[in-house]
Amino acid sequence: xxxxxxxxxxxxxxxxxxxxxxxxxxxxxxxxxxxxxxxxxxxxxxxxxxxxxxxxxxxxxxxxxxxxxxxxxxxxxxxxxxxxxxxxxxxxxxxxxxxxxxxxxxxxxxxxxxxxxxxxxxxxxxxxxxxxxxxxxxxxxxxxxxxxxxxxxxxxxxxxxxxxxxxxxxxxxxxxxxxxxxxxxxxxxxxxxxxxxxxxxxxxxxxxxxxxxxxxxxxxxxxxxxxxxxxxxxxxxxxxxxxxxxxxxxxxxxxxxxxxxxxxxxxxxxxxxxxxxxxxxxxxxxxxxxxxxxxxxxxxxxxxxxxxxxxxxxxxxxxxxxxxxxxxxxxxxxxxxxxxxxxxxxxxxxxxxxxxxxxxxxxxxxxxxxxxxxxxxxxxxxxxxxxxxxxxxxxxxxxxxxxxxxxxxxxxxxxxxxxxxxxxxxxxxxxxxxxxxxxxxxxxxxxxxxxxxxxxxxxxxxxxxxxxxxxxxxxxxxxxxxxxxxxxxxxxxxxxxxxxxxxxxxxxxxxxxxxxxxxxxxxxx
Amino acid sequence: xxxxxxxxxxxxxxxxxxxxxxxxxxxxxxxxxxxxxxxxxxxxxxxxxxxxxxxxxxxxxxxxxxxxxxxxxxxxxxxxxxxxxxxxxxxxxxxxxxxxxxxxxxxxxxxxxxxxxxxxxxxxxxxxxxxxxxxxxxxxxxxxxxxxxxxxxxxxxxxxxxxxxxxxxxxxxxxxxxxxxxxxxxxxxxxxxxxxxx
Numbered sequence: 121x122x123x124x125x126x127x128x129x130x131x132x133x134x135x136x137x138x139x140x141x142x143x144x145x146x147x148x149x150x151x152x153x154x155x156x157x158x159x160x161x162x163x164x165x166x167x168x169x170x171x172x173x174x175x176x177x178x179x180x181x182x183x184x185x186x187x188x189x190x191x192x193x194x195x196x197x198x199x200x201x202x203x204x205x206x207x208x209x210x211x212x213x214x215x216x217x218x219x220x221x222x223x224x225x226x227x228x229x230x231x232x233x234x235x236x237x238x239x240x241x242x243x244x245x246x247x248x249x250x251x252x253x254x255x256x257x258x259x260x261x262x263x264x265x266x267x268x269x270x271x272x273x274x275x276x277x278x279x280x281x282x283x284x285x286x287x288x289x290x291x292x293x294x295x296x297x298x299x300x301x302x303x304x305x306x307x308x309x310x311x312x313x314x315x316x317x318x319x320x321x322x323x324x325x326x327x328x329x330x331x332x333x334x335x336x337x338x339x340x341x342x343x344x345x346x347x348x349x350x351x352x353x354x355x356x357x358x359x360x361x362x363x364x365x366x367x368x369x370x371x372x373x374x375x376x377x378x379x380x381x382x383x384x385x386x387x388x389x390x391x392x393x394x395x396x397x398x399x400x401x402x403x404x405x406x407x408x409x410x411x412x413x414x415x416x417x418x419x420x421x422x423x424x425x426x427x428x429x430x431x432x433x434x435x436x437x438x439x440x441x442x443x444x445x446x447x448x449x450x451x452x453x454x455x456x457x458x459x460x461x462x463x464x465x466x467x468x469x470x471x472x473x474x475x476x477x478x479x480x481x482x483x484x485x486x487x488x489x490x491x492x493x494x495x496x497x498x499x500x501x502x503x504x505x506x507x508x509x510x511x512x513x514x515x516x517x518x519x520x521x522x523x524x525x526x527x528x529x530x531x532x533x534x535x536x537x538x539x540x541x542x543x544x545x546x547x548x549x550x551x552x553x554x555x556x557x558x559x560x561x562x563x564x565x566x567x568x569x570x571x572x573x574x575x576x577x578x579x580x581x582x583x584x585x586x587x588x589x590x591x592x593x594x595x596x597x598x599x600x601x602x603x604x605x606x607x608x609x610x611x612x613x614x615x616x617x618x619x620x621x622x623x624x625x626x627x628x629x630x631x632x633x634x635x636x637x638x639x640x641x642x643x644x645x
Numbered sequence: 646x647x648x649x650x651x652x653x654x655x656x657x658x659x660x661x662x663x664x665x666x667x668x669x670x671x672x673x674x675x676x677x678x679x680x681x682x683x684x685x686x687x688x689x690x691x692x693x694x695x696x697x698x699x700x701x702x703x704x705x706x707x708x709x710x711x712x713x714x715x716x717x718x719x720x721x722x723x724x725x726x727x728x729x730x731x732x733x734x735x736x737x738x739x740x741x742x743x744x745x746x747x748x749x750x751x752x753x754x755x756x757x758x759x760x761x762x763x764x765x766x767x768x769x770x771x772x773x774x775x776x777x778x779x780x781x782x783x784x785x786x787x788x789x790x791x792x793x794x795x796x797x798x799x800x801x802x803x804x805x806x807x808x809x810x811x812x813x814x815x816x817x818x819x820x821x822x823x824x825x826x827x828x829x830x831x832x833x834x835x836x837x838x839x840x841x842x843x
Contacts, residue, residue: 525680
């Protein structure tokens with residue numbers, strides 16, 4: 121059954137959609153990826169450059185669909201460049217011989233095949249390697265063989281997979297379903313052999329690619345970003361039990377690059393869109409203020425991510441202008457807090473401290489007011505996303521349980537208070553303090569800190585604490601500046617991913633993680 | 646299979662569940678006044694007491710089963726479902742209030758807030774002894790937010806009579822004023838401590 125899904129996927133995907141999966145397949149075969157489109161466009165007809173286990177170099181050009189005479193004519197010059205122009209990449213010796221491959225998820229007509237054979241003869245005479253063709257049937261075999269024994273086989277898992285694969289591509293990704301699908305086949309918490317890890321990581325990324333490429337084709341960048349972060353997080357959970365980092369690191373890096381590409385696409389579209397209105401216009405005003413929070417948060421995250429990795433983004437000023445133009449939005453609940461933090465951190469580094477302080481103080485006031493114990497329901501906790509709140513607010517759907525309340529407690533209040541403490545706003549906090557003490561601070565602490573990557577954690581404790589009565593500024597400052605951070609691979613090896621992770625996993629936002637991100641940002645800006 | 650309406654039934658079942666909780670509320674008026682917090686993850690929770698102690702608790706299960714036999718007519722099934730729902734509500738109410746009382750009792754034992762009347766009839770003066778032991782809040786109008794008294798229905802009439810009598814008893818009223826004044830001072834101290842110092 122899965123074979124038919126893969127075949128269907130290959131029939132419908134474009135080259136951008138199968139590029140990640142193809143790179144993952146190469147990685148699983150022992151290739152080291154030297155270049156891919158995420159590194160910046162095609163160069164001399166080469167989308168992907170790799171080096172295999174034997175040290176042979178390969179260059180690939182990726183195309184969509186069948187190659188008939190007219191399609192071939194339109195790409196012939198590019199293919200000639202692919203074959204004839206040497207690889208020009210750092211670390212690759214000049215004039216290094218390589219095997220050129222033309223990859224397409226369609227079939228090839230006989231006249232084109234015949235012409236390629238003739239050209240191959242000529243190329244060989246002239247000292248070039250002949251062009252190798254990797255077509256739909258080859259891709260199909262590569263993907264099916266790679267996934268081997270961990271494809272979803274249980275009917276329920278397969279049903280989840282199909283539901284995700286066939287989901288409405290303009291909507292948000294069903295994160296609950298996607299996470300439970302990943303958990304259904306990943307050997308979480310188990311020791312794995314080094315030889316299995318590379319295949320497992322690559323195979324997982326390919327399965328995820330089947331689901332996410334539809335969203336990618338629809339230009340639904342948020343869904344793609346969220347999907348890749350879920351994949352990264354679950355793979356990191358597997359990696360926590362595996363000591364052999366070298367065996368999976370490249371595969372994970374490819375997934376991270378896919379997230380980066382989607383996030384950059386989102387940033388580009390957001391900065392270029394004149395009004396941030398999307399889809400059916402007549403009802404858009406109901407959802408617009410929620411979209412504002414998400415987009416400003418993502419824009420700030422992309423700018424920060426780039427500062428933490430490759431350096432200042434050329435479009436950073438444009439991002440700042442866009443965020444400044446889109447003030448406001450609906451703070452629908454505590455799952456919006458990471459988006460607010462992203463904006464605050466970015467604006468702070470761009471010299472808008474007073475605005476940042478105002479935002480943080482307003483959020484604290486809002487939480488203290490709405491979560492006052494005499495309120496009936498309060499501000500929804502981070503387990504309720506914007507869609508759930510819109511369903512309730514605009515459509516009257518019952519989202520909360522009977523007598524369910526969020527009052528008297530908050531997951532966000534401590535990180536927000538400590539943020540203002542670090543900025544030294546003692547007088548402001550003093551003025552807010554009476555109301556702050558109305559709301560206890562809460563944090564979910566997993567029994568095993570390595571479980572933070574999981575969407576839902578079975579073993580752990582909801583820890584609720586009261587503010588000191590009275591609370592000492594010195595103690596507060598000491599806590600706000602504490603050095604403790606959870607020890608996990610994301611923190612030690614991928615600190616730039618913590619903020620993107622929190623946008624998707626708002627339930628993991630803690631005082632420790634916000635402090636950690638803030639410190640990293642301060643070091644890099 | 647015969648034609649069915651699964652999506653609609655999911656919504657109807659949700660409505661039925663709401664109705665069930667409404668019935669549980671009617672049967673457990675004390676528990677009905679308590680808000681629910683839904684913990685999505687984990688297997689335990691903790692909270693800090695007024696004394697600053699961190700209490701760690703695990704979940705306790707409330708579980709009931711109800712079955713509707715196949716083979717009945719539609720109207721018989723509906724009638725039986727309604728009856729079962731009412732029974733379930735009563736049992737759930739018993740379990741939830743039972744759990745509530747055992748939790749309160751345990752907390753009271755731990756904090757030493759237990760007054761043993763040693764079989765003596767309930768006396769309003771004992772009430773003020775109890776109030777004296779616990780923190781009492783006051784509303785914005787300065788009115789004490791006194792706790793709910795739970796007594797057996799047989800005791801209620803007698804207690805009510807005694808309370809009315811005590812309202813005309815200068816000695817009892819003096820005691821009441823003294824306790825409330827003390828509690829107001831304590832509350833002011835507590836409220837005054839809700840500040841950032843240093």
